[in-house]
Amino acid sequence: MIHIGKPAPSFENVLAYQKGQKDFIKVKLADYKGKWLVFFFYPRDFTFICPTELKGFAKQAADFKKLNAEVLACSTDSEWSHKNWFERDLGDVDYPILADTTQKISRDYDVLNEDDGSSERGTFIIDPDGMMKYALISAGSVGRSVKETLRVLEALQTGERCPMEWGPGIATLGKA
Numbered sequence: 001m002i003h004i005g006k007p008a009p010s011f012e013n014v015l016a017y018q019k020g021q022k023d024f025i026k027v028k029l030a031d032y033k034g035k036w037l038v039f040f041f042y043p044r045d046f047t048f049i050c051p052t053e054l055k056g057f058a059k060q061a062a063d064f065k066k067l068n069a070e071v072l073a074c075s076t077d078s079e080w081s082h083k084n085w086f087e088r089d090l091g092d093v094d095y096p097i098l099a100d101t102t103q104k105i106s107r108d109y110d111v112l113n114e115d116d117g118s119s120e121r122g123t124f125i126i127d128p129d130g131m132m133k134y135a136l137i138s139a140g141s142v143g144r145s146v147k148e149t150l151r152v153l154e155a156l157q158t159g160e161r162c163p164m165e166w167g168p169g170i171a172t173l174g175k176a
Helices: 050-059 061-066 079-089 104-108 146-158
Strands: 014-017 025-027 036-041 069-075 097-099 121-126 132-138
Touching: 014 079, 036 050, 036 146, 050 061, 050 069, 050 146, 061 069, 061 146, 079 097, 121 146, 132 146
Parallel strands: 036 069, 069 097
Antiparallel strands: 014 025, 014 097, 036 121, 121 132
8 A cells, every 4th residue: 555655665677668778678666766756657558548648748858857857657568568559659758668467566556457457547756765755546537747747746855845736936835
């Protein structure tokens, strides 16, 4: 179960597709130590809403980099499915996409749809020490907001209490 302020569920040596890599890569949560991680799950390759989100995160890559954050995606589809879909339809997406074929990561992050074996839409922000700072799980029929994810990341990085609709340049409410 996910608990804010506690260590994020770990994973090791999970096969992933990443544009530009000759072979599939192996990814572990520890690879992101020292950086913020925006880790999101999506239901399936070759669907309707998912590519809009994957492309949206890719378009904001420079903004995540400025915030010392990496982006990592995950679905229960295989690395071969990822490779086929991304090379065919998602050429601009260059962050790793985990192949959670065992469904263990999706289960550990409480996003597994037990009825069909897919992942629900889950967005998690993990701090540089591996602590869970933000978790949002939503219906598969509604795409998430990359701008909101960036806003929350920036708010978390202030280390302060941030009011509703807080954004850079808006006063915080003091130390958390």
